Amino acid sequence: MTEKEKHTEEKIAEAAREVFIEKGMDGARMQEIADKAGINKSLLHYYFRSKEKLFNFVLSKIMSIIGSRLGVIMQEDVAIIDKVKAFVDLYTDLLLKNPFLPNFIFNEITRNPDGLIDRFSTANIKPGEFIKPLERQLKKEGYSINPHDFVLNLLSMVIFPVAGRPIIQILLFEGDSSAYKKYIVSRKESIVTYVMYALEGYRIKQ
Amino acid sequence: MTEKEKHTEEKIAEAAREVFIEKGMDGARMQEIADKAGINKSLLHYYFRSKEKLFNFVLSKIMSIIGSRLGVIMQEDVAIIDKVKAFVDLYTDLLLKNPFLPNFIFNEITRNPDGLIDRFSTANIKPGEFIKPLERQLKKEGYSINPHDFVLNLLSMVIFPVAGRPIIQILLFEGDSSAYKKYIVSRKESIVTYVMYALEGYRIKQ
DNA sequence: AAAAAGTTTGACCAAATGGTTAAATATATC
DNA sequence: GATATATTTAACCATTTGGTCAAACTTTTT
Structure with a gap:
């Protein structure tokens, strides 16, 4: 459970890192981050409430x-x-x-x-x-x-x-x-x- | 006519320059450029067909x-x-x-x-x-x-x-x-x- | 002064986008 | 094994945004 959570959260963070760095806050798309992490877009919001929160992280x-x-x-x-x-x-x-x-x-x-x-x-x-x-x-x-x-x-x-x-x-x-x-x-x-x-x-x- | 056209086009170009430079292509909004130029948003598209064209200019x-x-x-x-x-x-x-x-x-x-x-x-x-x-x-x-x-x-x-x-x-x-x-x-x-x-x-x- | 051409506007549209929600699924607790 | 809890998903929503269009208004041409 904690193991899996870590796994998903890490995957999201890593994907977000790549997309944000390449596209910037304005250019980045939540959908692209989700795709890159291999998960659903809703799951992004489940782990990190908003785009801004994810970005800050x-x-x-x-x-x-x-x-x-x-x-x-x-x-x-x-x-x-x-x-x-x-x-x-x-x-x-x-x-x-x-x-x-x-x-x-x-x-x-x-x-x-x-x-x-x-x-x-x-x-x-x-x-x-x-x-x-x-x-x-x-x-x-x-x-x-x-x-x-x-x-x-x-x-x-x-x-x-x-x-x-x-x-x-x-x-x-x-x-x-x-x-x-x-x-x-x-x-x-x-x-x-x-x-x-x-x-x-x-x-x-x- | 040519005088006025120059005026409007120049106003748009100047406003666009400011907004694009400050916000970048992704961050810039056509509405903001129009507001700053003191004109209607449609007029932007009348002079410069698209955001990309305006940006390139x-x-x-x-x-x-x-x-x-x-x-x-x-x-x-x-x-x-x-x-x-x-x-x-x-x-x-x-x-x-x-x-x-x-x-x-x-x-x-x-x-x-x-x-x-x-x-x-x-x-x-x-x-x-x-x-x-x-x-x-x-x-x-x-x-x-x-x-x-x-x-x-x-x-x-x-x-x-x-x-x-x-x-x-x-x-x-x-x-x-x-x-x-x-x-x-x-x-x-x-x-x-x-x-x-x-x-x-x-x-x-x- | 009438017609033609150019300019400006407001209303509107379709697509994209961040975000929500309720249901489904998996996992842990008892 | 049943209940509670956490995770994941699909469908949906409201807003924003670039862009269009027909009508109104100006200016130029004849």
């Missing part, structure tokens, strides 16, 4: 995962460049596996920006906790860069090329899908190099 | 503007760092004025990636024409960086922070809207510095 789960990963990396007590490396590796892989994720997040925060603060608490994400350690570490290693710039530039370079895949693929690779993928993987290294070179310029000479 | 216009701006900058025969400066200035302003634009583009290319190639031709955007001059210029100035990395990192750093505004604003500025805006403006300079420092590392010593 899915989004919360995703944000928790992303947030906790980010938190772990940012709070590790290692050299800046190792943090960068860990971050780039982890998120490149995550994004390659979930190419619709960035657009989904962008879409949702645009659609409902006011709900974001609550979502952060629900997902137990505490921004201060991973900006501050970074700030300390940059100072400790003698880099005078604004930590906000540092973290935002990094996030940008990792996430944007995946979020804008179709454009990038055409703009830089004449639509060649495998060339694009190979390139994104290669960026794991080239981003780290780029950041390293940039940081060099911010080193406080003494 | 709006999107094409936007892409043409963005593309032509990019083309001009990329083909100017000036030092790399001046290109970077021009690009950052122009696009930061564009994005501050149209904060929903990036998400709109992401959304659309995700929703319908196959239509993108046609849209590029319609908007008369020729990717090769602004990648190649950049490639030459980088070589000429003795930087060994992969041009793809260079251009993508730049695009990322300019666009991402605006696309992800609600998150960034909470993550870095505790939700303070004016602090966020001030910061984005300040990035006009800090991005250029960051890129300059990074490029330094790619300089071929001789």
Whole structure:
């Protein structure tokens, strides 16, 4: 009973996750989620009362995962460049596996920006906790860069090329899908190099 | 007559632009566009036969503007760092004025990636024409960086922070809207510095 | 000024969509 | 094995939404 319930609920959550991420809240259809889960549409409403409730459930789960990963990396007590490396590796892989994720997040925060603060608490994400350690570490290693710039530039370079895949693929690779993928993987290294070179310029000479 | 027609058509196009950009194709409602244009819903269909036609019209216009701006900058025969400066200035302003634009583009290319190639031709955007001059210029100035990395990192750093505004604003500025805006403006300079420092590392010593 | 052509409107329609409900089926409890 | 409880289904509903149409109104043409 609890076993089966878990099974159905999981199936629904998984299907909903896929559809919502690919189509967004507005584009997603309850019927499509039901079909993908191999169940009746009424059953969706039996487990999750409404589309919105289902959506919130899915989004919360995703944000928790992303947030906790980010938190772990940012709070590790290692050299800046190792943090960068860990971050780039982890998120490149995550994004390659979930190419619709960035657009989904962008879409949702645009659609409902006011709900974001609550979502952060629900997902137990505490921004201060991973900006501050970074700030300390940059100072400790003698880099005078604004930590906000540092973290935002990094996030940008990792996430944007995946979020804008179709454009990038055409703009830089004449639509060649495998060339694009190979390139994104290669960026794991080239981003780290780029950041390293940039940081060099911010080193406080003494 | 032609005067009035222009007036109404323009009003519709402008209203449609606003609504589509903010809500996306799926989220936009023909009624809302009609209301915003101050006209009857039937009139929308009189000028633009269907929602899709109206959407395509709006999107094409936007892409043409963005593309032509990019083309001009990329083909100017000036030092790399001046290109970077021009690009950052122009696009930061564009994005501050149209904060929903990036998400709109992401959304659309995700929703319908196959239509993108046609849209590029319609908007008369020729990717090769602004990648190649950049490639030459980088070589000429003795930087060994992969041009793809260079251009993508730049695009990322300019666009991402605006696309992800609600998150960034909470993550870095505790939700303070004016602090966020001030910061984005300040990035006009800090991005250029960051890129300059990074490029330094790619300089071929001789 | 009459006819023709173009523009605008309100009423209406069919399809899609999120959601409900009562009955049927399976499962657990006694 | 009977009763109660939980799960699943099919039929149905109300609302929303893109779109149509004929009539009314304006403007242009003759």
